[in-house]
Amino acid sequence: MTKRFIALISIRFMLDNNEIDKVRPKRNLVNPDIPFHFLHEEEPDLEGNVQSINTIFLTSKECAFKCLMCDLWKNTLEAPTPKAAILKQINYALNRLPNSSVIKLYNSGNFFDQKSIPLSDYPGIIERVQSFKKVIVENHAKLCGQNCVDFNDQLNGKLEIAIGLETIHPDVLPKLNKQLSPEDFKIATKFLGANGIDMRAFILLNPPFLTDEKESIEWTIKTVQFAFDCGVGCCSIIPTRPGNGIMEILQKQGHYVPPTLNALEEVFDKALELKQGLVFVDSWDIDFLSSCTHCFEERKTRLNQMNLSQKRHQPITCSYHQ
Numbered sequence: 001m002t003k004r005f006i007a008l009i010s011i012r013f014m015l016d017n018n019e020i021d022k023v024r025p026k027r028n029l030v031n032p033d034i035p036f037h038f039l040h041e042e043e044p045d046l047e048g049n050v051q052s053i054n055t056i057f058l059t060s061k062e063c064a065f066k067c068l069m070c071d072l073w074k075n076t077l078e079a080p081t082p083k084a085a086i087l088k089q090i091n092y093a094l095n096r097l098p099n100s101s102v103i104k105l106y107n108s109g110n111f112f113d114q115k116s117i118p119l120s121d122y123p124g125i126i127e128r129v130q131s132f133k134k135v136i137v138e139n140h141a142k143l144c145g146q147n148c149v150d151f152n153d154q155l156n157g158k159l160e161i162a163i164g165l166e167t168i169h170p171d172v173l174p175k176l177n178k179q180l181s182p183e184d185f186k187i188a189t190k191f192l193g194a195n196g197i198d199m200r201a202f203i204l205l206n207p208p209f210l211t212d213e214k215e216s217i218e219w220t221i222k223t224v225q226f227a228f229d230c231g232v233g234c235c236s237i238i239p240t241r242p243g244n245g246i247m248e249i250l251q252k253q254g255h256y257v258p259p260t261l262n263a264l265e266e267v268f269d270k271a272l273e274l275k276q277g278l279v280f281v282d283s284w285d286i287d288f289l290s291s292c293t294h295c296f297e298e299r300k301t302r303l304n305q306m307n308l309s310q311k312r313h314q315p316i317t318c319s320y321h322q
């Protein structure tokens with residue numbers, strides 16, 4: 001990477017696809033016939049009942065967008081997903097997972113991007129998910145159209161679409177290269193809601209360019225509030241992590257600061273206090289938030305318990321730090 005390029009980042013801040021691409025580390029080797037990960041988890045529903053969920057992380061073509069903070073491309077394919085590969089992957093995972101009532105089909109991108117999930121695979125996918133009462137997929141707000149409605153109509157259960165809203169901060173969201181505005185999110189959620197499709201939102205804590213902890217917490221809560229006002233039933237808060245190349249550069253330049261565990265805890269408490277829907281914090285791979293080895297595991301367990309109970313639990317006290 002040239003000094004000129006790094007200087008360019010500091011001057012301009014608005015980075016395009018090519019610039020984000022240039023500094024990426026290598027992607028992982030993945031097999032189009034095997035999901036790159038799958039797991040069994042639990043989540044409460046809006047009535048407070050714990051649901052068992054089979055989550056399959058499908059290997060598919062990389063997302064057409066290149067958001068500044070995204071590292072999901074690491075486990076994707078460079079070419080369009082071969083026909084029928086997704087069906088093999090679902091079979092592979094379901095043959096190894098226990099029964100569950102809900103299935104998440106997460107493809108590190110947009111389920112309704114036909115280069116990622118070929119249209120010809122829809123009947124086979126629908127056949128394989130008929131026994132689930134809910135099918136959750138992820139999709140960009142701008143790709144939410146009639147395809148989603150048609151897919152939902154063919155399910156026995158209900159479709160839920162998880163949409164990355166990230167932040168509604170007016171200066172930060174445009175810099176994320178997400179090609180999304182809060183208005184786009186509002187239009188998509190109105191359309192999906194009117195068609196009986198459930199929605200969840202992914203919201204960032206400490207996106208790049210929000211480096212003051214207090215301000216970052218404030219904007220995460222404002223974004224959660226906005227998502228609930230748009231009719232989403234569930235907000236999932238994700239601590240923004242480094243690891244995709246460009247985030248490390250932004251961190252060195254002081255434009256990105258990793259969140260603290262304290263901030264994640266505070267934002268979770270505040271979002272639950274809104275009592276407007278389900279709130280989850282992403283506790284997967286949050287070791288980078290740890291500043292104290294003595295209490296980290298206990299605090300992570302507390303977050304997982306709060307994800308399940310949807311109630312604030314007693315904070316963990318630690319004599320090794322204040």
Ligand code: SF4
Nearest residue numbers: 063065066067070109
């Ligand atoms: S839309 Fe989602 S998957 Fe695609 S680049 Fe952005 S964050 Fe990553």
Ligand SMILES: [Zn+2]
Nearest residue numbers: 292294295318
């Ligand atoms: Zn501690």
